[in-house]
Amino acid sequence: MSGAAGPPPGAAPGPLAGLRVVELGGIGPVPFAAMVLSDLGAEVVRVHRPADRDTPPNPVLDRGRRSLIADLKDPRGAAVVHALIDRSDAVLEGFRPGVAERLGFDPPTLAERNARLVFGRMTGFGQDGPLAARAGHDINYIALSGALGAIGRPGRPPVPPLNLVGDFGGGGMLLALGVLAAVLNARATGRGQTVDAAMVEGSGLLMSMIFGRLAGGAWTVDRGANVLDGGAPFYDSYECADGRYVAVGAIEAGFFAGLVDVLGVADRIDLAAQRDPSTWPAMRDVFTEAFRSATRDEWTARFAGIDACVTPVLTMDEVLAHPHNADRGSFFTDSSGAIHPAPAPRFAGTPCATPSPAPVPGGDTRALLSELGHPPEDIDKLLAEGVVS
Structure with missing residues (x-):
């Protein structure tokens, strides 16, 4: 890897060293869960379909693991993957409910071969319920x-927050957490289990604080009318003179006072009325006008060293x-120039260690295949017949 420093290449392999995971290829949340586990030191093998042979990998999302192409519909290809799973701690899959069962990779079948196996399942709606079989994103x-x-x-x-809340926060991240919890239990009990991670439920879990505020009367279901959803002018983004933006999160009174002071609008803003929604429209107009008087980087310099919770909005x-x-080395580039977030936490x-490409x-x-004990002539035959690629 090159570019800004990420984790040192010679670092220890991470806290999950020794954990073996098989990722049955998918899109979005399952690869993300696999990436997170790999970043933290797990040995992850991704099983691709033959149709994926010419698909370029995502240089960031697919980092840090090894890849096997096997035809799961061919008994010989399935046998290869079964052997891989037999020596693993966990499997990740993101098929629609019933697909793994049709392929012979259902939890009971795998548990008969590996009693300690954790089977992590990722869907949108869950493994059961009226919408379980329905497509969605x-x-x-x-x-x-x-x-x-x-x-x-x-x-x-409503504004889609990219696909961060369902696919990744409420999906892949929660799947990784669930799998690790089940692995800990399997190591204590000798018994694996199935983890049913659903993005509806995971994204709902991410809303816990907001549901709590709603229950306490501190939140309204009206969009853009609350402190944390852009309704408050002291928690929003503002355009600057150069068309770029700054983010403002001056919720507390002291930060709000610092914001007003640096903007130079103390004569137009009543600090004591910060939390009075009736003052918000006029306050927003004042802030909008002020921020448009200088460029983003000029405002960044003016707020440097000031605790007003103002930061540049970076692309x-x-x-x-x-x-x-x-x-901190929070991001780094690989040899192709792709920007990567560094492993976290x-x-x-x-x-x-720095993830492998x-x-x-x-x-x-x-x-x-060689590690699984296949002799060279057997590997050549499987390759020649398209069972693996």
């Missing part, structure tokens, strides 16, 4: 959890060079 799942309906401007349609191609990110005793689909097939 992140936006559909967070729509049912209440998360989507809470994000956006007043009087405008993805700017994060690497920001002084704080650069100092950080561990004092078992620091994580994303593998070409099937790039480790021959090596993995």
Whole structure:
């Protein structure tokens, strides 16, 4: 890896060293869960379908594991993957309910061969229920959890928060946590189990604080009318003179006073009325006008060293060079120039190494088959017949 420093290549392999995971290829949340586990030191093998042979890997999301191409519909290909799973701690899959069963990779079948196996299942709606078999994407799942309906401007349609809330926060991250919890239990009891991670429920879990505020009367279901959803002018983003933006999070009174002072609008803002929603429209107009009087970087310089919770809104191609990110090595670039978030969180005793590059689909097939005990002539035959690639 090159570019800004990420974790040192010579670092310990991370706190999950020794954990073996098989990822049955998918999109979005399952690869993310596999990436997180790999970043933290787990040995992860991704099983690609033959149709994935010519699909370029995602240089960031697919990093840090090895790749095997196997035809799961061919008994010989299935046998290869079964043997891989037999020596593993966990399996991750993101098929629709029933697909793994049809392929012979259902939890009971795998548990008969490996009693300690944890089977992590990722879906949008869950393994059962009226919508279990229905297709969907992140936006559909967070729509049912209440998360989507809470994000956006007043009087405008809800705004999709990329696919961060369903696929990744409420999906892949929660799947990784669930799998690790089940692995800990399996090591204590000798028995694995199935982990049913659903993005509707995961994204709902991410809304816990908001549901609590709603129950306490401190939140309204009206979009853009609350402190944390952009309704308050002291918690929002503002355009600057150069068309770029700053983010303002001056919730507490002291931070709000610092914001007003640096903006130079103390004569137009009543500090004592900060939490009075009736003052918010005029306050927003004052802030909007003030921020448009200078560029983003000029405001960044003016707020430097001031606790007013004002930061520049960086584009993805700017994060690497920001002084704080650069100092901590929060991002790094690989040999192709792709920007990577560094593994997180950080561990004092078992620091994580810089992730290895994303593998070409099937790039480790021959090596993995050899490790499973297949002689060279058997590997050549399986490759020639397209059972593996």
